[in-house]
Amino acid sequence: MENTLTPSPTPRLPGWFSTKALLPVILALLLLLAAAAYGVWSSRGNTLVDENGFPLNPAIEEKFGVRFTFAALVARHGLLDLRYRVVDAGKAANFGHYTETSPFVINETTGEKLDVTKMGLHNHRVEQGRQYYILYRNTGNTVSPGDLITIQIGDLTLEHIPVH
Amino acid sequence: MNRKKKLTKTLSLVLSLVLILAFGVALLGKVQPASAVHGTLPPTGLVCTRNDTSTFSLTTRTGYISLPDGNTVFMWGLSENDRPFQHPSPFLCVDEGDTVTIVLHNTLPDDISLIFPGQQDVLANGLPSQPVFSGGDLVSLAPVAAANGGTVTYQFVAGTPGTYLYESGTEPMIQVNMGLFGGLIVYPQDYIDLVNDPSGNLAYAYDDPATDLPNPYTTYNPNYEYAIIMSEIDPMLHMAVEQGLPYDITQYRSRYWMYNGRSFPDTVADNGAEWLPDQPYGSLTFLYPLDPCPYEWQWVGNQKVCPDTGAANPAYNPYPALIRYLSVGTVEYPHHPHGNHGRIIARDGHVLVGPNGEDLTYEKFLVNVQPGQTWDTTFEWIDAEHWDPVNNPIPVTIPQLANLVYGTYFSGSPYLGNLDALPVGQQALNQCGEYWHIAHNHALQQITAWGVVLSGQITFTRIDPPLPNNCP
Numbered sequence: 001m002e003n004t005l006t007p008s009p010t011p012r013l014p015g016w017f018s019t020k021a022l023l024p025v026i027l028a029l030l031l032l033l034a035a036a037a038y039g040v041w042s043s044r045g046n047t048l049v050d051e052n053g054f055p056l057n058p059a060i061e062e063k064f065g066v067r068f069t070f071a072a073l074v075a076r077h078g079l080l081d082l083r084y085r086v087v088d089a090g091k092a093a094n095f096g097h098y099t100e101t102s103p104f105v106i107n108e109t110t111g112e113k114l115d116v117t118k119m120g121l122h123n124h125r126v127e128q129g130r131q132y133y134i135l136y137r138n139t140g141n142t143v144s145p146g147d148l149i150t151i152q153i154g155d156l157t158l159e160h161i162p163v164h
Numbered sequence: 165m166n167r168k169k170k171l172t173k174t175l176s177l178v179l180s181l182v183l184i185l186a187f188g189v190a191l192l193g194k195v196q197p198a199s200a201v202h203g204t205l206p207p208t209g210l211v212c213t214r215n216d217t218s219t220f221s222l223t224t225r226t227g228y229i230s231l232p233d234g235n236t237v238f239m240w241g242l243s244e245n246d247r248p249f250q251h252p253s254p255f256l257c258v259d260e261g262d263t264v265t266i267v268l269h270n271t272l273p274d275d276i277s278l279i280f281p282g283q284q285d286v287l288a289n290g291l292p293s294q295p296v297f298s299g300g301d302l303v304s305l306a307p308v309a310a311a312n313g314g315t316v317t318y319q320f321v322a323g324t325p326g327t328y329l330y331e332s333g334t335e336p337m338i339q340v341n342m343g344l345f346g347g348l349i350v351y352p353q354d355y356i357d358l359v360n361d362p363s364g365n366l367a368y369a370y371d372d373p374a375t376d377l378p379n380p381y382t383t384y385n386p387n388y389e390y391a392i393i394m395s396e397i398d399p400m401l402h403m404a405v406e407q408g409l410p411y412d413i414t415q416y417r418s419r420y421w422m423y424n425g426r427s428f429p430d431t432v433a434d435n436g437a438e439w440l441p442d443q444p445y446g447s448l449t450f451l452y453p454l455d456p457c458p459y460e461w462q463w464v465g466n467q468k469v470c471p472d473t474g475a476a477n478p479a480y481n482p483y484p485a486l487i488r489y490l491s492v493g494t495v496e497y498p499h500h501p502h503g504n505h506g507r508i509i510a511r512d513g514h515v516l517v518g519p520n521g522e523d524l525t526y527e528k529f530l531v532n533v534q535p536g537q538t539w540d541t542t543f544e545w546i547d548a549e550h551w552d553p554v555n556n557p558i559p560v561t562i563p564q565l566a567n568l569v570y571g572t573y574f575s576g577s578p579y580l581g582n583l584d585a586l587p588v589g590q591q592a593l594n595q596c597g598e599y600w601h602i603a604h605n606h607a608l609q610q611i612t613a614w615g616v617v618l619s620g621q622i623t624f625t626r627i628d629p630p631l632p633n634n635c636p
Contacts, residue, residue, distance in 0.1 A: 059312075069234075070439070072433065072437070072439055073435040074429060074430075074432045074434070074448075074450055075432040075433075075624060075626060076207055076208065076434070076448065076450060076626060077636070078595055078600075078626060079429075079596070081429050081433070083232070083234075085234055086220065127615075129234070130233050130234055131232065131233050131234025131235075132233070132616060133232060133429055135429060137595075138595065139595060139597065140595055140596075140636065141636040161206075164437075164438060164439050164450060
């Protein structure tokens with residue numbers, strides 16, 4: 001039997017695999033890349049999260065001995081309830097007692113700020129592992145459910161905190 | 165166009181849409197609000213569990229509640245039908261004269277029972293519900309649903325209107341603390357008076373026992389009805405029950421004090437707040453000022469006069485709120501609503517009326533509810549002196565800003581509904597010139613959460629300016 005070498009067919013894309021047809025996919029991929037880049041850019045400052053997905057900033061924990069855990073609107077949205085857990089009782093003793101150790105809350109969409117409040121812990125007795133709260137007046141609905149807020153203490157920030 | 169081309173185009177479009185959607189979500193940067201576990205509860209006010217037959221199937225559940233200091237505590241509870249664990253157990257609402265049937269299903273490892281203080285002729289499985297003795301020892305105040313699957317059916321005809329408790333009658337010191345309690349509210353027949361007020365804003369909490377007619381001293385606005393059940397927790401007891409360890413009841417020491425199963429600031433979160441899925445009931449009291457004038461007020465000099473006729477007063481709000489207090493604690497809870505006294509209209513389901521219909525209701529600074537008691541109060545905030553920045557200003561010279569200290573919730577103006585200037589650097593303090601008054605237990609050691617101060621039995625009264633207002 002004679003061996004006949006049959007040339008391999010030239011590899012080519014099927015006719016239906018056209019650049020024109022794939023244009024929407026390419027555009028969408030570019031958009032997705034842009035979104036990913038935005039995500040990386042916008043999460044600068046705190047890329048860490050706790051086991052519940054809540055943002056962390058080790059610098060705040062190192063300086064003030066507290067870890068923020070929760071934010072929600074209460075009292076028919078008249079108050080913002082911000083919770084934090086003490087991770088270092090010694091450092092946390094002065095947290096929130098002076099302007100420079102008190103957290104501001106900033107609405108990331110509008111830039112509006114909620115100021116220092118007096119409704120919170122009234123003494124310096126904090127215990128490691130316990131959770132405490134701060135209540136802010138939600139003036140003029142500065143914050144709404146679903147917003148993302150930034151906590152600022154001096155030059156430290158904790159960003160992208162979801163508000164329940 | 166051949167099929168492959170069509171398929172490719174379709175796939176491309178679908179893929180593109182998916183990717184664009186992902187892009188949109190990434191850019192949105194918003195938290196998607198979670199739906200409340202308990203459905204669409206009103207943000208404030210009493211949440212009643214009721215049905216046409218006044219038949220309730222209550223099954224024991226176990227779960228954990230959240231405390232504001234970050235702790236969680238193991239609890240028992242009663243839930244209706246197949247609903248999940250909740251604390252406290254539901255407020256059961258019935259009408260006077262209803263035949264109330266409560267089928268208790270016990271899945272717990274201990275015998276349990278229910279008692280209904282204030283209800284007469286309660287039956288258990290068709291027989292009179294009576295204390296149970298074993299060898300001469302009292303073992304339960306009512307026939308039990310045996311451990312691990314027992315059932316007992318209690319039945320009674322709802323007696324006189326009022327606020328009552330239902331709670332465990334078996335080892336109550338342990339089982340009530342563990343959470344086997346709830347409120348039972350008996351309404352007068354046709355308690356909403358649509359004849360005298362077709363708007364539905366007029367209700368009666370009680371009848372006159374002598375005449376069975378609506379008691380005029382117990383009128384209230386049913387849109388502003390609240391119930392606060394007061395309780396306490398010794399977490400060591402709960403840990404012992406959870407782990408099956410012995411517990412010395414003589415060492416009982418409560419560490420948490422609750423309003424509707426929550427400690428402050430959870431108390432002022434909405435009913436059904438998503439982050440408190442097992443603690444559905446808030447205790448914030450929300451009000452508008454009581455305003456008895458049906459027509460728009462007129463100023464005569466610095467006097468505000470209610471005319472006999474004229475344009476309708478949009479702020480017309482002639483009836484107070486009703487706040488029902490119930491306690492399953494072990495000691496007195498001296499609750500004090502700031503801003504106004506509560507008017508005590510009933511205690512333990514007994515309306516305060518004389519034999520000839522005399523009004524025996526009275527105002528009281530403290531609502532000091534004793535263990536096992538219920539107190540009903542009406543509560544209002546009224547602009548008694550009609551202070552007004554233009555027509556009737558408060559005759560006080562306001563000191564310079566530098567000499568003032570501003571309260572947490574002050575709007576900058578003493579007048580309800582006004583926002584005014586504040587010192588530089590101090591932002592406006594509240595939403596729309598509303599007033600906030602704390603309402604709390606005056607036993608200050610009980611406004612703590614295992615030593616954390618300003619928690620426990622604290623809630624607030626929020627008074628918004630009359631409608632229409634600028635409140636969001």
